[in-house]
Amino acid sequence: MPDTLLPNILDFIAKVDPVDKLPSAMQQAIARAVRITFLGKSDTLPFDLADPERFLYIIRSGTLEQRKQSGVLRARLGPEDLFGFSFLDSTPGNPADCYNVTALENTLLYQVPHSVLRTLLDASPQYANLFASQVQARLQSALNVVWGDQEKGLFVRQVRDIATGTIASAEASATIREVTRAMLHANRTSTAVITEGGKIVGILTDRDVTLRVVAGGISPERPVSEVMSPAPVTIAPDDLVLRAVALMMEHSVRSLPVVEQGRAIGLLTTSHLVQHHRMQALFHIEKIKYCASVDELAALTVERQAIFEALVEGHVRGDTIGLIMAMIMDAMTRRLIEIAIGCFGPPPCDFVWVAAGSQARNEVHMLSDQDNALLLSPSATHSDIGYFRHLAMYVCNALAACGYPLCSGRFMAASPQWCQPLPVWQEYYRKWIGNPEYNRLLNASVFLELRPLYGNGELCAALQHHLLTLIGDNPAFVRSLTREAVTVTPPLGIFKNLVLEKSGDNSKTLDIKRNALTLIVDLARIYGLSAGADQQGTEARFAQANAQGLLSTESHRNILGAYHFLLQMRQNEQCQALRQGQTPSNRIDPTRFGSFERQHLKDAFRIIAELQEFARLRFTLE
Structure with a gap:
């Protein structure tokens, strides 16, 4: 490489991802190894599959088109784009992902020999994923750049960082008195883990003692197994604090035993979390439970936005953000149903309010609108249906007032079509899946995900079982769904x-x-x-x-x-x-x-x- 060109090449590649993530010395080594290639319009880039030398290509100017051997478009690339990753680990004569490259206009390419890259990355393996031949590894490196260890706040700290290392433990055969004494001696811990044969089978909290033993008049000499909470929710020390918060809210518990290899090594409680003010926002679900009106719930919209912003700025994983936002939407929906029942009176028959779409998948974001439905008991009368339609209209409009827009396609319980007894829903699915024309396929796509939020969940389970049975009996449905x-x-x-x-x-x-x-x-x-x-x-x-x-x-x-x-x-x-x-x-x-x-x-x-x-x-x- 002529020395006169080196500064220009280095200045360009040092701004191109992922070369810009490398130390200066590695950037200079790559610049010195660059070979320059020019392609005129319609020229192809020759790949000699028998040649052991491979290159990573950086487009300096111009545009290229990649097509697979079948002629299918793979990508179009422009200035600062790179390609050739897939040849890094491929065997000469048998490339991992073979494709043809054609210039759409005059194009200037920088070629970096893979042999040079391998030498550099072998010496500095911490940068290897930036140039991985597998695209998933490069995408993960992209996420890691944005969500690096130095940027992690409390949201993505590990449970072991804030949990206490003190926890009481006792056998299921121990008496209640013996367990409470153990809790007192373990620095007055609020929770004891109950084991049997080396396996955790329950927990006893100070609230359990108050509500079940003292208030219930149970003798403290009785076995603790009679008053413990069985099958407790636990958390691993390496799990994120945010996951612990999600579990606490989902299961309405105030403490989580920290378990490693089947052994309780600590305790995480809500008091540990609220000491860190950023986490308090996540407990606004508690506020939702005690709101008495639509206006009070609507006033929490600003706080929900603040939670979303804090999660994003804390570099929390996108799927976790979706789960937290879904939990908030769930709590809002349940409270509004309770308020509506307070207005309209007790439901006249069994029912279940179900979430559909992104809410059912726990993938809610700031633009998620309402997708929901009501499944009613098979015994529901015309009068009963009228009650639920009024209730649904109230809840859907209230959700809109609280920042969850009405569905533009009207896929909501407030639409009479989606507020029906279970047999009507079963007939819907039979028609949709048995004859998947476009409109029916659209309806089916919206309601292929259902999650019960309030009411008799068995109605939803029965409909989902019916759905899976129909799909198993009608393979043409999945074919139609795939074509669409x-x-x-x-x-x-x-x-x-x-x-x-x-x-x-x-x-x-x-x-x-x-x-x-x-x-x-x-x-x-x-x-x-x-x-x-x-x-x-x-x-x-x-x-x-x-x-x-x-x-x-x-x-x-x-x-x-x-x-x-x-x-x-x-x-x-x-x-x-x-x-x-x-x-x-x-x-x-x-x-x-x-x-x-x-x-x-x-x-x-x-x-x-x-x-x-x-x-x-x-x-x-x-």
Whole structure:
């Protein structure tokens, strides 16, 4: 490399992701190794599969198009984009991901020999994932850059960091008096872990003693097993504090034994958490429980936004944020149903209020609207249905007043169609799945995820069992669902300034929900239903499909990496909009992104497109 060109090359590559993450000495070594290649318009980049030398390519100027051997578009790339990662670990003559490259205009390329990269990364392995041949590893490195150890606040600290190391322990055969004495001697701990045969079988808290022993008149000489809380919820020392908070809220408990390898090593209580003021916001679910009116609940909207912003700024994982926001929405819905029942009187028959869509999947974000329904007892009369329609109208309008918009498609319990006895719902599913035309497929897609929130959950369980049975008996339904899911593809053709929308108010923007996240959710639904998954979350469905061999381990890791990255990107954009006093949306402006975001966006889009193709081949027999 002529010395006169070296400063120019170094200045360029030092600003390009992931080279910009490397120390100066490594950047200089890469710059010295660069070979310069020029391609004229329509020229192809020759790949000699027998040549043991491979290159990482950095586009200095111009645009390229990658197509697979089948002719399918893989990606379009522009200045500051890199490619050639997949050849890093491939065997000469048998590349891991073979494709053709054609210049769409005059293009200047920098070629970095893989042999040079390997030497540098072998000497500094902490940077290896930045150049990993597997895209999932590069996406994870992208998340780690944003969510680095030095930036972690209390939200993502480990339980061991704040839990007490003091905990009482006793055998299930011990008396209540013996256990309470052990609690007193263990620095007055509020909780004792009860074991049997070395296994944790229950806990006894000071509240249990007050409510069950003292108030219940139980003799302190009775076995503790008679008054303990069985099958306690526990937490591991390496788990995040945020997960502990989520478990406490979900199970309405105030303490969690910290368990490692089956042995209790400490205790985490709400008092440990509220000492840290940032965590107090997460307990605003307690405030929701005691609100007496819609106005009081609506006043908490600002606090909910503050929680979202704090979670995003704390670099909490996107799926965890979705879970926390879903828990808040659940609590809000339950309280509003209770208030409505107070207004309209006791329900005339059994019912269950179910969440659908993103709320059912525990994937709520700041733009989530209402998707819900009412399932009524088979014995519900016309008069009973009238009661529940009034109740549903009240709750849905109140949710809208509390910051959860009405569903534009009217998929809500307030719509008469979605407030029906169980047999009517069973007939809905029979028609939708037996004859999956477009409109019926749309209805089915919305209500393929149902989660009971209030009432008799057995009604929901019966409907879900009916659904899975119908799907098992009608394989054409999954085929139709797959065909519909792959009609929209991620924007693999983005390059240069990434303009996707050609006109209108949304020009120069990308709808990250429609063009990416919804596609992942659709794929998870297809794989989950095919695997007979009894869980409804996107990650859980992929996990079950992987466990049953429908989804390879590599594809599983790749799609989760893409999912986490895209969730984080959307949440960061929404948080920034809120901070600036703007209305958040699902649209992002890629022209504001640097090479870091562009490169990983394209990696994520390519993963989605490949899994769509796998799904099409597997589930449509095409």
